[in-house]
Amino acid sequence: MLLDLEPDGDALFLDFDGTLVEIAPRPDDIVVPRHLPALIDRLSARLGGALAVVSGRAVHALDSYLSPARFAASGLHGMENRWNTGDPVIRVQPPESLESVRASLVGSGIADERVRVEDKGLSIAIHYRAAPERGEDIIALVHDLAAPYADLSVLAGKMVVEVKPSGYSKATAVEDGMRQSPFSGRRPVFIGDDVTDEDGMRAATALGGYGVKVGEGPSLAEKRIGSVRHVLDWLDRQSKGH
Ligand SMILES: [Mg+2]
Secondary structure, three states: OOOOOOOOOEEEEEEOOOOOOOOOOOOOOOOOOOOHHHHHHHHHHHOOOEEEOOOOOOOOHHHHOOOOOEEEEEEOOOOOEEOOOOOEEOOOOOOOOHHHHHHHHHOOOOOOOOOOOOOEOOOEEEEEEOOOOHHHHHHHHHHHOOHHHHHHHEEEEEEEEEEEEOOOOHHHHHHHHHOOOOOOOOOOEEEEHHHHHHHHHHHHOOOEEEEEOOOOOOOOOOOOOOOHHHHHHHHHHHOOOO
């Protein structure tokens, strides 16, 4: 059973896909629950603005999915941050090596109707949910292409592999956010479903908070919640204070 949030004491970091919305066969096919934007607004207000959506997606994509809600966000695994709702998004500079890998990926011919190469600008994600049997080869290829560059790292998630600048993760997102108002001085609570969320949970735990794992599978999280549906119900109760 999850604890109730402390409106004046807790800061909430929420993964998006698989936590706030059900995972879809293709990332563009997700369906955002109709009540979610209002729920985010209400809960963010209750937490004094200390609610951030922390995703591998770009912040502008999160904004468009959750419009008209206003919220703090970290996108592209910690490479884009906006810790106050009215502020502009702060982005890191992409290394030149990413350009080389981008060209090699395009030249490799791995993209087809079932495998999608998504260029996020600061990172490149290859989605193979529709062709799971090709996952092993795709991950190996991405590792090979990124291997020569110390300033790039490879991140494998659920049916997606991503190449991105080294040194950024959901852990750095949480650490960065927790240094800033309105998050600083609060207890970080990180809710997520995937391997990349473990970094965020580890950082939240190190900063005196805890992680919540959505669904099955190994996790360092102190607490568990069953599904997206359960997350939304719990968040809704927290937003109303009962
Ligand atoms: Mg997720």
